[in-house]
Amino acid sequence: MQKNMADMRRTVQETAQYLEGQYTWSHPDVHRLHGSATSVSIIGQLYGSLVDPNTVWDDLSHKTAEAEVRASAMCAELVGYDPDKALGLFTFGGTGTTLYGIKIGAEKAQPGLFNDGLRQPMRVFASDVAHYAKLSSTAWLGLGSQAAVSVPTTEDNAIDVQALEKSLRSAIAKGERIAAIVVTMGSTDAFGIDDIEAVHALRLKLVQEYKLDYVPHLHADAVIGWAYSVFNDYDFAQNPLEIPDAALNSLKLVRERLRHLSLADSLGIDFHKSGYTPYASSLFLARDAQMLSPIRRDKVAMPYLFQFGEYDPGIYTLECSRSGGPVLAALSNLILLGKDGFRGMLSHCLQMSELMRKKARELPWLTVLNADNHGSVVVIRVYPDNVEADSSYRIERSDAAQKATLQAHNDFNQAVYMRTREMAESGESPVFVQTNRYRDTPYGMPIVGIKFFTLSVFTDPESIDRALDALRKAREYVQRQNALASKN
Ligand SMILES: Cc1ncc(COP(=O)(O)O)c(C=O)c1O
CATH class of the missing domain: 3.90.1150.10 (Aspartate Aminotransferase, domain 1)
Structure with missing residues (x-):
C-alpha cells in the first residue's frame, strides 16, 4: 500500500497526541530538576536527528567528533582540568557518568579487571544523600549494590568526612579494595556539596599511611553542581552582573566548595540539568585520558569499525551507537551562553530560591x-x-x-x-x-x-x-x- 502525504500528516498528528500533558519546562511555575532548554540547544539536538551522526567513530560522525572534543575541552577548562590531557565522552545520562567513574576506579583497584572479572570484594563510598546512581553502577558493574557504602552526612547534606575516614579505614583493615570514593557536588534534593578538598586530603593520608599499592579513584558526581564552576573566576568584589546580595552570598559559599572540583580524577556533567539542554546530554570527563586505557577494547573484537580515521572513542565507550545530538546541544549552549550567560541564568534561579526561602521563613x-x-x-x-x-x-x-x-x-x-x-x-x-x-x-x-x-x-x-x-x-x-x- 502506498503511503501518501495525508498518511504522513495523520501519523505526525497521532504521535503528537502523546505529547499532551507534558510539562513545559520553561514555564515559570515548573520547579523541577530540569532546566528549560535554550532554542540553540534544541536546534543542536535536532541536528543530531536530521544529519544523524554517530559518535562511535569519526567515519560516522565526521566533524561532530570534533564537537565532542571541543565541548569536552571547554568543560575541562571550566572545571580546572588541563584540556590537553583531559578526555570527555558523552553518555546516556548522569547515571552513565557515575558508572564510568566507578568502572575506571575499579580497574585501578584490581588491574586486569576488564578482562578477568572481579576477583575480590570492592567497595564504593558515597554519602547517604548521594544519588542512587551509585547503586545502579555497583549493581550493573557486578560489584553488587551492597558494595556501595553509605556514609552519613552532616546537617548541610555534605559527606561527614570523619565518618568517611572511619569507613575507609575499616574497609582497608578488612583487605577490601576501594573502587571509588564518589563525592556529590550538588545533591539531588538539597544541593549538598561535599568537601572534596578534605576528601582528597584524606585519600592521600590513607594511601601513605597504609602504603596502598593503588590510589583509590575519586569521582565527583557534579551532574547538578558543575555549572556553578562559571563563578570560579567571577569578580565577587566588583560584581559586574549586579547580582543581588543574598544570591551573591550564596554563590560565594557554593564556589568555596566547587572551585576544588578539579581535585576529582573524573567527574560527571549533566547539561540536561543545569546546562539548559533537552534530555539527555551527559558528559563523563576524566582528568587524564590515560585513565581510560584499562577499558580499551581490543580492536580485533570490532572488525567492522576503526580501520582508519583519527577519533575512535567507541574503543572505550560502553555504548556502540552514540547520537551526536546531545553533543551538539551541549556545545551550542557553551558557545551561546559563555560564562556570563550561565552566570546570569544560574544567579537568576538562585535569586528566586532565595526569595522563596525569605518568604517561607515568614x-x-x-x-x-x-x-x-x-x-x-x-x-x-x-x-x-x-x-x-x-x-x-x-x-x-x-x-x-x-x-x-x-x-x-x-x-x-x-x-x-x-x-x-x-x-x-x-x-x-x-x-x-x-x-x-x-x-x-x-x-x-x-x-x-x-x-x-x-x-x-x-x-x-x-x-x-x-x-x-x-x-x-x-x-x-x-x-x-x-x-x-x-x-x-
Ligand atoms: C546528583 C545526581 N546524580 C546523578 C543523577 C542521575 O542522572 P540521570 O537521571 O541523568 O541518570 C541525578 C539525577 O537526578 C542526580 O541528581
Whole structure:
C-alpha cells in the first residue's frame, strides 16, 4: 500500500497526541530538576536527528567528533582540568557518568579487571544523600549494590568526612579494595556539596599511611553542581552582573566548595540539568585520558569499525551507537551562553530560591529543611495548625520518642503534596516535587519534604507567591479533609 502525504500528516498528528500533558519546562511555575532548554540547544539536538551522526567513530560522525572534543575541552577548562590531557565522552545520562567513574576506579583497584572479572570484594563510598546512581553502577558493574557504602552526612547534606575516614579505614583493615570514593557536588534534593578538598586530603593520608599499592579513584558526581564552576573566576568584589546580595552570598559559599572540583580524577556533567539542554546530554570527563586505557577494547573484537580515521572513542565507550545530538546541544549552549550567560541564568534561579526561602521563613506553618544549603532548591515541610513548624521539626528529627509524630507529619506532607498535584491538573498550582526521604533522622526514619527546584529562567517573584499560595491552599484543604474524617 502506498503511503501518501495525508498518511504522513495523520501519523505526525497521532504521535503528537502523546505529547499532551507534558510539562513545559520553561514555564515559570515548573520547579523541577530540569532546566528549560535554550532554542540553540534544541536546534543542536535536532541536528543530531536530521544529519544523524554517530559518535562511535569519526567515519560516522565526521566533524561532530570534533564537537565532542571541543565541548569536552571547554568543560575541562571550566572545571580546572588541563584540556590537553583531559578526555570527555558523552553518555546516556548522569547515571552513565557515575558508572564510568566507578568502572575506571575499579580497574585501578584490581588491574586486569576488564578482562578477568572481579576477583575480590570492592567497595564504593558515597554519602547517604548521594544519588542512587551509585547503586545502579555497583549493581550493573557486578560489584553488587551492597558494595556501595553509605556514609552519613552532616546537617548541610555534605559527606561527614570523619565518618568517611572511619569507613575507609575499616574497609582497608578488612583487605577490601576501594573502587571509588564518589563525592556529590550538588545533591539531588538539597544541593549538598561535599568537601572534596578534605576528601582528597584524606585519600592521600590513607594511601601513605597504609602504603596502598593503588590510589583509590575519586569521582565527583557534579551532574547538578558543575555549572556553578562559571563563578570560579567571577569578580565577587566588583560584581559586574549586579547580582543581588543574598544570591551573591550564596554563590560565594557554593564556589568555596566547587572551585576544588578539579581535585576529582573524573567527574560527571549533566547539561540536561543545569546546562539548559533537552534530555539527555551527559558528559563523563576524566582528568587524564590515560585513565581510560584499562577499558580499551581490543580492536580485533570490532572488525567492522576503526580501520582508519583519527577519533575512535567507541574503543572505550560502553555504548556502540552514540547520537551526536546531545553533543551538539551541549556545545551550542557553551558557545551561546559563555560564562556570563550561565552566570546570569544560574544567579537568576538562585535569586528566586532565595526569595522563596525569605518568604517561607515568614510563614509559621512550614519550615525550610535545607536551610544550610545554597543552591536553587528549597525543601519545605508543612505542618498543621497549632503545631509550631520549626520547633516541631527540630524535636521530631532528633528525638526517637517522636517517631509517631514524625510519621504523622510525613503523611500530612504527602497528602498536601498530592493535593497540589490535583490542583496543578487544573492549573491552580505550580508544579513541584515530593521527596520521600529528604534525609533520615539519626534514629533511621525518612523525612518527607516538598521540593522546589527552580531552574526555569522565567520563574519570577509572582511564581514564588503562586507556589507558596498553592501550598497554603493545599494544606488547608488537607486539614479540612482530616477534620471531616475524624468527625466520621
Ligand atoms: C546528583 C545526581 N546524580 C546523578 C543523577 C542521575 O542522572 P540521570 O537521571 O541523568 O541518570 C541525578 C539525577 O537526578 C542526580 O541528581
